[in-house]
Amino acid sequence: MLEDINYITNLVAPLKRLNVDELIPLINENIPNGKYDSLEIFFVPLHIQTTFTEKNKLYINFFSIIPLDDNRPTINLKELKKIILKECIKIEKNA
Template sequence: MLEDLSLTNMMLAPIKQLNPDQFLPYVKENLEIIFIPGIFETIYKEKWQLYINFFKLQVNPYGDDATPKIDGLSIEAFIIEQLKS
């Protein structure tokens, strides 16, 4: 089976363009956001490191909004929600 690389690129582009400065009001120390190829969990937290499972990104290439989402939220909104909790 061949993989459609355009779908992967649609998922990677927003991650590459993620601006970490927008999360500064929600952290007290340096923050590391790391996308990993996880298996089950959506996130793993360890002090000021936030590991996000790349395979939990959902994208609809056929709809009007091709923005990747995690649990129905944009990547930025998801990260902010995790930092608040």
Template sequence: MITSIKLNLETIEAMLYFWNAVKDRENVSEMFIYDLTSMQGLTLAYDANFTEESVRRALSALKNREIFSRSSREEGRFYNNNLWMMEDLEYTNLMVAPIKKLNLDYLIDELNSKFPNSKYNELEVYFSPLHLDEYLIKDNKLIINFFRVKPSDFDENTFVGDKELRAYIKEKLEELLNN
């Protein structure tokens, strides 16, 4: 039985600091970058093409305003997406605002009624700066690519892909519980 759904924004909070500091030409220590690379929001996405070193190299290149030579398509996309965040911090803040307000407790009863024998007591939802994937599922964790969050131009809705944010999260948590 699911007792809680935790929202983890730790990586996005750290990245917001990074994007703002680099944009303002403040010094960001290499230690901060190493700490970022070890945050669970990123480590859950690591594989053969996207590693801790991929993240470190991309963020160091951004910090030092160097040309980045990617070793994989995933690295290139990660670098470009981070560059995009720094180019328009106002839009970045529009992306962050709705996820900071999220409370997913309303889904607990509905998910328990659909999945009464869930092997997980706790589900975790991460928003992380990823690369090519729109989302990842690892055990009881749903990792949503922050770069795919799109605030509406017309109203207060927020989307991931073409789905409204809350509907998207519900759909992906159901997929997680079906595995």
């Protein structure tokens, strides 16, 4: 099996520049007294799941991310930052 190095590069580049600091106020707005001081996000190679959580950690399937033409990372055509926000709020609500 041959890998398309350009595709991998195009996939990794937006993730390297991904900054979720702007999501912190939105999370705090939805969950003002959250249990966790910090939430961690990991990109991992999974088989089927797109995301899963464990305590204060969010795991995102690296292989489910597809960059759009403008290099915005998406999962199922949903912007990755929106998915991260939703999942982080869910982590805090279920804490």
